[in-house]
Amino acid sequence: MTNDPVAPDLEVTRVMAASPTRIWSAWTDPAAIARWWGPDGFTSTVRELDLRAGGRFDVVMRGPDGAEYANVYVFGETEAGSRIAYVHQGSPEHGLGPSRSVVVLEEVAGAVPRTRVTLRSFYGSPADRRRHLEDFQAAAGASQLLERLERVAAEG
Template sequence: MSANQKTLAKANEIHLVRLYDAPVEMVWDAWTDPAQAAQWWGPRGFTLTTHSKDLSVGGTWRYTMHGPDGTDYPNIATYHEIERHKKLVYDHGATEISPPLFRVTVFFSTVGKKTQMEMTMALATAEAAAETRKFIKQAGGEATWDRFAEYLAEQIEHKERFVINRSFAAPIEVMYDMWTKAEHFSQWLPPTGFTMSFIRADIRVGGSSFYKMTNGSSEHNVTMYGRAAYLEMNKPHRLVYTQQFCDEHENISRHPMAPIWPETMMSKVEFTAEDDNRTRVTVTWEPFGAVTAEELQAFMKERGGMTMGWTGSFDKLEAQLQTLLENK
């Protein structure tokens, strides 16, 4: 947690910190240019129409977010402070007939070759903040900042990625163990409704695992095999591994329900301590090795489904952590 975040931590506020692999000038421009914002602003499945934008103190950004179900969400943002490449303060959520929902303060700072974005959303009361947190989670609103990371990666590296973040109430060492000890992650990683068992679990750099997942249904049984190869393990900060679908003899195969899915995927997992008992997990998922245009297109189209899948796994991880920490 940064000094700014510690200073601003109040019950009526919602905090968000992200580290983007891009220079601050690019992050600022992608945030403030409405043409670029239209490529990433909003939860997955949402689109954006800007009606007007005046990036000046007292100026407004008038836009409408269009939900995947056809619902429109008009918004008038009014700017109060602007420090180029450093800070934005604005009111969010106003319409022509209703006042703003909250005030947003965003700090942009350079960290090496990367940019840290630190956001505070200040609401009228702690109760309003709790309700807004709930709404953001239900709407998938935090995916906005994951989409931002994907957009920047495409602009800089011309790579298509999937990014998802989640903050957990657990120390960083515990979170790292939940990802690197088979007895833990076999309980939460499988898709909802599936169980996972290991045929081999050699979890170390240069090692590999071979596992089985099944839904256990007598009518519509689905059994999948997979293997992972561990490329990097920097305890407790970073984990990198590749995954492939296999048959029961560990011969490479394809996803049983997605035959044009890329053969090999790479997962990069970053663990960031937000305080002594809270850790943010950032998962970056991308095709690895030789990938056809058709496979890449299949990957890009499934980002919404990936969000749902990872969210289900993260919900199980959250419940498992709660049980684990309560029993300590």
């Protein structure tokens, strides 16, 4: 679990048919991330990926309409196979300030490898929260992102 003092603005959980190791691998391989990062209909190009505290994740997402969305994230605490924390550096062109997210991977006991993946996001202001959740449909996008992550991780 997280040590966050406040409730997240967004929390999405999915139990995936893949081991924590496979899910972690999908996070650490730029070619894999390009296949799952973003909501349905988006493609992504990873320009930089350094999954360690202080490392950067620089990615360009392309929407179904061809619009491009450059995003830069800086990783905070990372724990291989169980936790990734990062700060999105914001998007002035879309009126968004920095936001923080935490991804927690928890193995689910059973005969078949499964992992509970929880994504929690914290926005910097009520205006950012509204923009993410209402204008950009962040909850639906996060759910789709986790579905896509599961497909890539299950492929191995």
